[in-house]
Amino acid sequence: MAWVTQTLSSSLGRKVIMSLTGLFLCSFLIIHAAGNLQLFKGDGGRAFNEYTYFMTHNPLIMTVSYLLYTSILVHALMAFILTRHNQASRPVKYAYSKPEANSEWSSRNMGILGTVLLLFIIIHMRTFWFEMHFGSVPMAEYDGKEYKDLYRVVQAAFGELWYVTLYVICMVAVGYHLWHGFQSGFQTLGIRHKKYTPLIEFLGKYFFAIIIPAAFAAMPIYVYLQVHHII
Amino acid sequence: MKITLKVWRQKNSNTPGKLVEYQLDNVSEDMSFLEMFDVLNDSLTRKGEEPVAFDHDCREGICGTCSMYINGRAHGPQTGATTCQLHMRSFNDGDTIVVEPWRARAFPIIKDLIVDRLAFDRIIQAGGYVSVNTGSAVDANEILIPRTIADEAMDAAACIGCGACVAACKNASAMLFVSAKVSQLAILPQGKSEHKERAERMVAQMDSEGFGACSFTGACSVECPKSISLDHIARLNREYLGAKLSSDNIQG
Numbered sequence: 321m322a323w324v325t326q327t328l329s330s331s332l333g334r335k336v337i338m339s340l341t342g343l344f345l346c347s348f349l350i351i352h353a354a355g356n357l358q359l360f361k362g363d364g365g366r367a368f369n370e371y372t373y374f375m376t377h378n379p380l381i382m383t384v385s386y387l388l389y390t391s392i393l394v395h396a397l398m399a400f401i402l403t404r405h406n407q408a409s410r411p412v413k414y415a416y417s418k419p420e421a422n423s424e425w426s427s428r429n430m431g432i433l434g435t436v437l438l439l440f441i442i443i444h445m446r447t448f449w450f451e452m453h454f455g456s457v458p459m460a461e462y463d464g465k466e467y468k469d470l471y472r473v474v475q476a477a478f479g480e481l482w483y484v485t486l487y488v489i490c491m492v493a494v495g496y497h498l499w500h501g502f503q504s505g506f507q508t509l510g511i512r513h514k515k516y517t518p519l520i521e522f523l524g525k526y527f528f529a530i531i532i533p534a535a536f537a538a539m540p541i542y543v544y545l546q547v548h549h550i551i
Numbered sequence: 552m553k554i555t556l557k558v559w560r561q562k563n564s565n566t567p568g569k570l571v572e573y574q575l576d577n578v579s580e581d582m583s584f585l586e587m588f589d590v591l592n593d594s595l596t597r598k599g600e601e602p603v604a605f606d607h608d609c610r611e612g613i614c615g616t617c618s619m620y621i622n623g624r625a626h627g628p629q630t631g632a633t634t635c636q637l638h639m640r641s642f643n644d645g646d647t648i649v650v651e652p653w654r655a656r657a658f659p660i661i662k663d664l665i666v667d668r669l670a671f672d673r674i675i676q677a678g679g680y681v682s683v684n685t686g687s688a689v690d691a692n693e694i695l696i697p698r699t700i701a702d703e704a705m706d707a708a709a710c711i712g713c714g715a716c717v718a719a720c721k722n723a724s725a726m727l728f729v730s731a732k733v734s735q736l737a738i739l740p741q742g743k744s745e746h747k748e749r750a751e752r753m754v755a756q757m758d759s760e761g762f763g764a765c766s767f768t769g770a771c772s773v774e775c776p777k778s779i780s781l782d783h784i785a786r787l788n789r790e791y792l793g794a795k796l797s798s799d800n801i802q803g
Binding site: 322323327330331332333334335336402405406408409410411412413414415416417418419421422423424427428430500504507508509510511512 | 557559570620622623624628649651654655656657719721722723724754755757758761762763764765766767768769770773774781782784785786787788789790791792793795800801802
């Protein structure tokens with residue numbers, strides 16, 4: 321098994337771990353965004369609460385959720401290890417450097433963007449995931465069946481302007497992170513071909529870096545406007 | 552034209568260095584950047600000062616020896632060119648130009664602007680070759696190679712090992728260099744038989760030299776004087792992962 325540990329601790333192996341966990345997290349974003357579109361239904365939160373019940377009780381989804389938590393931790397930990405290693409590779413910095421002449425800002429700041437996202441995930445999970453699992457969430461009853469009314473928690477959180485602002489800023493960070501990250505993940509796996517790379521770049525930039533973060537950002541804005549009877 | 556130079560001066564690898572300012576009043580815009588340094592060194596020598604040590608050899612853009620980090624970019628503001636191919640007409644009268652050596656842990660400074668790039672040689676020694684019998688040369692077209700493949704291999708073989716990729720990379724990663732050297736052999740029939748060991752050994756050597764990992768910023772390819780494509784980095788990733796998953800080497 322020496323070859324396995326040796327491969328995974330090489331610079332390329334570490335990047336493969338980043339790529340696989342990162343792309344898995346990208347796939348999660350699609351499900352998360354699609355599911356949470358229930359917030360827009362305008363039915364007082366019934367569809368959303370039924371959806372959250374399904375997500376917290378389906379055994380397959382519960383199993384995948386542990387894979388998800390692990391992926392977030394591994395992705396962050398490996399990023400930390402790689403960043404430290406990369407910084408050590410240039411102990412004396414340039415007195416004058418002009419990186420903007422040869423590369424995109426997002427590609428050079430994945431660590432900073434990732435740190436913002438990690439902090440966001442902690443805040444986000446404290447507000448919703450923790451409340452859902454361990455907090456005291458009010459109950460709602462539909463057709464004689466009891467549901468945890470997470471929709472009330474969402475309304476309370478997204479009724480605060482500072483919280484909505486924080487979410488929108490963090491979704492911009494998601495956009496920049498995926499602008500580089502999605503296509504870069506494929507490059508790490510060696511998947512680069514004139515037939516597929518244009519599609520991968522298109523998906524990464526327009527779907528993952530713009531549409532998905534925009535959909536997420538629309539949720540707190542919509543709920544805020546609704547709670548305050550602006551729409 | 553008048554030029555103010557800020558040049559990194561460092562006596563040896565153990566002594567801390569600093570930027571030293573020099574004024575040059577009679578610089579011709581037709582001079583190459585290295586000729587401008589020749590003029591500077593001539594004046595320093597006449598004044599009894601130590602001339603600036605810098606690497607140079609062919610001065611026609613094919614040897615990869617010249618290695619200056621000029622105004623924040625490897626080989627200066629031009630793309631697809633080495634320092635000797637950079638001319639003073641790329642600058643304006645009265646400009647201040649900052650000149651530093653390549654900065655990477657794997658490229659220790661020997662003196663002033665000269666860095667030790669033997670790490671690249673050791674990576675080549677680890678696997679950047681094909682094993683052939685010596686003796687009379689085989690016929691040129693004994694193994695037929697399609698034109699597109701020959702061109703792709705030639706694009707990789709254009710790498711002159713200058714180290715601009717390492718210098719430009721925010722992680723001081725040598726991935727573009729190693730990928731070009733792996734590619735030029737891996738895609739030709741002559742290089743196929745050893746392609747697994749080659750990828751494994753060259754990457755292992757690259758890591759042990761202390762280069763960083765690839766963040767795929769693309770800076771290397773932009774600053775490469777031979778414009779080596781990022782396609783080769785993807786190929787190296789494929790070669791390495793494929794080798795790790797399928798080679799007979801279970802010891803790592």
